[in-house]
Amino acid sequence: xxxxxxxxxxxxxxxxxxxxxxxxxxxxxxxxxxxxxxxxxxxxxxxxxxxxxxxxxxxxxxxxxxxxxxxxxxxxxxxxxxxxxxxxxxxxxxxxxxxxxxxxxxxxxxxxxxxxxxxxxxxxxxxxxxxxxxxxxxxxxxxxxxxxxxxxxxxxxxxxxxxxxxxxxxxxxxxxxxxxxxxxxxxxxxxxxxxxxxxxxxxxxxxxxxxxxxxxxxxxxxxxxxxxxxxx
Numbered sequence: 471x472x473x474x475x476x477x478x479x480x481x482x483x484x485x486x487x488x489x490x491x492x493x494x495x496x497x498x499x500x501x502x503x504x505x506x507x508x509x510x511x512x513x514x515x516x517x518x519x520x521x522x523x524x525x526x527x528x529x530x531x532x533x534x535x536x537x538x539x540x541x542x543x544x545x546x547x548x549x550x551x552x553x554x555x556x557x558x559x560x561x562x563x564x565x566x567x568x569x570x571x572x573x574x575x576x577x578x579x580x581x582x583x584x585x586x587x588x589x590x591x592x593x594x595x596x597x598x599x600x601x602x603x604x605x606x607x608x609x610x611x612x613x614x615x616x617x618x619x620x621x622x623x624x625x626x627x628x629x630x631x632x633x634x635x636x637x638x639x640x641x642x643x644x645x646x647x648x649x650x651x652x653x654x655x656x657x658x659x660x661x662x663x664x665x666x667x668x669x670x671x672x673x674x675x676x677x678x679x680x681x682x683x684x685x686x687x688x689x690x691x692x693x694x695x696x697x698x699x700x701x702x
Contacts, residue, residue, distance in 0.1 A: 479593060479643065481569040482523040483562055483576040484516055487531035487551050492686045493580075501533040503579040504540065507684055508694045513537065516579040517546070519587055519641075523575070527568045529561045559657040563649045572647065573598065576659075578640030582693045585679015588641040595628070595675040596643050602671040603644040603663055607636040614682040614696060615689030622674060630674045631667065639681050 490502030497505070503513035513528070520526050530537050531551040538548060549565040556564055562576065575589060588606050596604050607630075610620045616637055623634025630636075648662040666672035682693040 479571075479573060479575055479589075479596075480523065481525040481527065481571040481574045482520045482589075483565055483569060483574055484513070484520065484526065484528045484579060485558055485561060485576065485640075486513055486516075486537060486579050487529040487534070487555060487561055489532045489555070490580075496687060497532070501530075501537055502685075504533075504536055505684070505690070507582060507690055508697045511540065512579045512582075512684060513540065515582050516577055517544075519577065519583065519589065520575075522589070525569060525571075527565045529556075529565060531555050554656065556656045558659040559649060559652060559662055560655050562644075562646070562659065563652075564655075566646060566649075569646075573643065573645050575641070575643050580683065580685045581640050582682050582684060582697055583639075583677070583679060584681075584696060584699075585677065588639065588677055591675050591677060592641060592643050595673070597673075598645070600671065601643075601673045602648055602666040602669065603642060603673070605630065605663075605672070605674045606639045606641040606677050607674045608639050608677045608681050610635050610637050612681070613637040613639075614680070615685070615692045616683040624674050624676075628673045628675065629670060630672045636674060636676070637683075639677055641677075 486503040490497035493502045504511045527547045527549055529549040547568045620635040621638045622630040622636045648665055652661050680696050682696045684693045
């Protein structure tokens, strides 16, 4: 994958703090982002997609010392959640002083990708005058390793509503102002998406390449098969 087209999008938040309970027993001795897939930890697969960003922030909690040692010496800022997990929304809000941007990209670490860099499609489709969040989605029929139904349906203009056959891939662009007014230190970005959807400002764009959810051990060979397959 090539370097992302970031333009005026300077910062990316990489979520790596979770407990990884679905990935047990591997996560009894390592954080989920350190689980190897095709010879590289998941965190390295994720960060390879983020090379074009001026600021890359990774949040840490579960066995965070292992991740911190692995990331030492890289151009990565660490947002420690030492007093407890804050979920995706709370984690993003805590990291805002490091991100230093009103609009940021975010990326989950428990997936692998083929095809174009996911941030290329997001940056191309991003229209801040009518969007507060833009999610990269993929049809459930092409979402390898994903056992559930879809998360969203997309209208002809690209706007999203709950329910449907589209799965959120873990990559997005989001305006951090959506976090304003959400109470509590720990909360999911689903709350921010609900706010954007209520304003008709939640949108989605489809990933054209391959994608595999690596949230559980049985998905690891699926992910490695995807990465080893020839791609046109």
